[in-house]
Every structure is written in C-alpha cells, then in structure tokens.
Amino acid sequence: MTGIIDVGGGQRDVYGSGVLDRCLDEKIEFDYLLGISAGTANLFTYAAGQRGRTRRFYLDYAFRKEYMSVGNIIKHGHFLNLDYVYDVLSNENGEDPFDFDTFFRYDGKGVIACTGAETGRQIYFDKSVITRNNLTAFKASCALPLICGGYTVNGRFCFDGGVTNPIPVEKAFEDGCDKVVVILTTPVSEPKTSSKYKHVGSVIRRKYPKIAECLETRCEDYNGAVQKLLAYEREGRALVIAPDSLCGMKTLTRDREKLEALYNKGYNDAVKIIDFIKD
Numbered sequence: 001m002t003g004i005i006d007v008g009g010g011q012r013d014v015y016g017s018g019v020l021d022r023c024l025d026e027k028i029e030f031d032y033l034l035g036i037s038a039g040t041a042n043l044f045t046y047a048a049g050q051r052g053r054t055r056r057f058y059l060d061y062a063f064r065k066e067y068m069s070v071g072n073i074i075k076h077g078h079f080l081n082l083d084y085v086y087d088v089l090s091n092e093n094g095e096d097p098f099d100f101d102t103f104f105r106y107d108g109k110g111v112i113a114c115t116g117a118e119t120g121r122q123i124y125f126d127k128s129v130i131t132r133n134n135l136t137a138f139k140a141s142c143a144l145p146l147i148c149g150g151y152t153v154n155g156r157f158c159f160d161g162g163v164t165n166p167i168p169v170e171k172a173f174e175d176g177c178d179k180v181v182v183i184l185t186t187p188v189s190e191p192k193t194s195s196k197y198k199h200v201g202s203v204i205r206r207k208y209p210k211i212a213e214c215l216e217t218r219c220e221d222y223n224g225a226v227q228k229l230l231a232y233e234r235e236g237r238a239l240v241i242a243p244d245s246l247c248g249m250k251t252l253t254r255d256r257e258k259l260e261a262l263y264n265k266g267y268n269d270a271v272k273i274i275d276f277i278k279d
Contacts, residue, residue, distance in 0.1 A: 005034040018264060114156075178237070241269050
C-alpha cells in the first residue's frame with residue numbers, strides 16, 4: 001500500500017498544493033492519505049479530484065479580510081477565521097464548494113491528524129468524520145493555538161495536528177503502508193529554530209498546559225522527526241518532497257509572487273513521485 005502525508009505549514013503549504021495538482025495531472029493514485037493542518041485540505045481535495053481548488057485558497061481567498069485579518073480578532077476573537085474558509089466558501093452553496101460526492105467515492109484510507117487539547121497527544125480521525133457540509137475536522141486539524149480557536153470532533157476538543165508528532169510517518173507504516181511520500185514545507189537542510197512556539201506556549205500555558213508542553217519542544221521534535229524520515233528514505237521506504245527554499249514565505253505570508261513561486265516548486269518537484277511509486 002502506497003501512502004502520502006502532507007504535514008501542512010499554513011500558507012507555505014501552497015507547495016503541497018502544487019505537488020498534489022501534479023499528482024492529479026499525472027493520474028497518480030494513493031491508497032492512503034494522512035493530512036496534518038493545511039495538509040488535510042490539500043490531500044482530501046486531491047481525493048475529490050479538484051485540481052486547482054486549494055491553489056485558489058492560498059493565492060486568492062487568503063487575501064480577503066474575512067479569511068484572515070485583525071478585524072477577525074475583533075469580530076470573531078481570532079486572526080484566522082476557519083469557519084469562513086471551511087463553511088462559507090466550502091459548503092455546497094459556497095463560492096468554491098468542496099466536491100463531497102466525489103470525495104465520498106474515494107475508496108482509499110483517509111486519516112486526519114489533530115492534537116487533543118487536554119492530553120497534548122495526537123488524535124487520528126478516519127475520513128468518515130467528514131460528512132456533507134461538515135468539514136469541522138479540517139478546521140480542528142489546522143487550528144493553530146492563539147491564531148485560531150480549537151474545534152470539537154467526535155467529542156474531542158482539538159488543535160492543529162502538527163503541535164505534536166509533526167511528521168507521523170510511523171503511523172502510516174502501522175496502518176499498512178509499504179511506501180510513503182511525505183510532503184514537507186520547510187527545506188530539510190534548514191532545522192527549525194524559531195522561539196515563536198515557546199512564546200505561544202507561555203501565553204496559553206494556564207488554559208492548555210499539555211499543548212504548551214508540546215510547543216516547548218516543537219522545534220526539537222520536528223528536527224528529530226526529519227532525521228528519522230531521511231533514514232526511512234535511505235531505506236527506500238519513504239520519499240521526501242520538500243522545497244529547496246521557501247521563496248521568502250512564512251506561515252501566514254500573503255504575497256502572490258512568492259506563493260506562486262512556491263506552488264510551482266511543488267508542482268515541479270512532484271515529478272520524483274512517478275519513479276518512486278513504480279519501483
């Protein structure tokens with residue numbers, strides 16, 4: 001069984017959007033999808049066969065004040081309004097609807113990674129939590145602490161799936177994958193060193209102590225996971241698709257030229273997948 005993981009990364013995951021549009025163009029099929037954060041929407045939109053849809057969200061809709069803005073903080077309490085993204089725009093009567101019917105026909109395994117707010121542990125939801133006009137699991141998977149509020153899925157209050165276990169390739173192997181493509185949105189040669197995670201953790205520690213603990217070690221956890229992933233790649237069990245540079249992009253960057261450049265990198269880099277799945 002061949003799987004693919006998209007680890008997300010906010011606006012940087014326009015790179016993953018490019019990778020998956022290339023997969024649709026090349027008619028590359030995967031038996032298993034594991035989405036984290038923005039990677040969930042990328043992968044499940046790929047499963048719905050909607051080429052170019054996620055690209056529009058990164059390059060067009062993200063520039064709207066309803067999507068992310070200081071005004072959202074005043075109106076909704078958070079900078080990023082995921083209800084606008086996954087309800088207003090994405091429902092069947094929305095401006096750019098998710099193709100629920102085609103998605104429901106996808107017969108592979110689909111997994112959504114979130115982080116339990118109380119436990120700080122990764123929670124995996126099956127694709128069956130996605131029902132018509134209900135993309136709450138998408139919201140939970142990419143709900144960054146402070147930037148967004150958390151969401152409840154199957155009675156579990158959750159935040160972004162990448163808060164802990166940022167590259168869960170072992171989960172894919174445990175679920176039966178022999179080979180796994182992993183989309184990263186940071187160059188493998190650039191270890192994470194940002195102190196922003198620790199800052200966020202200090203702010204939310206009283207309310208969500210377990211999430212704060214995860215954020216304290218987020219960079220170290222990610223860097224260690226990359227090294228394990230590269231070892232799997234050397235064994236031929238994994239293929240890493242990652243940009244050689246971020247074109248100046250950060251998590252919430254809104255710059256069409258940079259976004260377009262990173263999308264194109266993803267589209268071009270995806271050619272590596274063709275040989276990997278044939279071997």
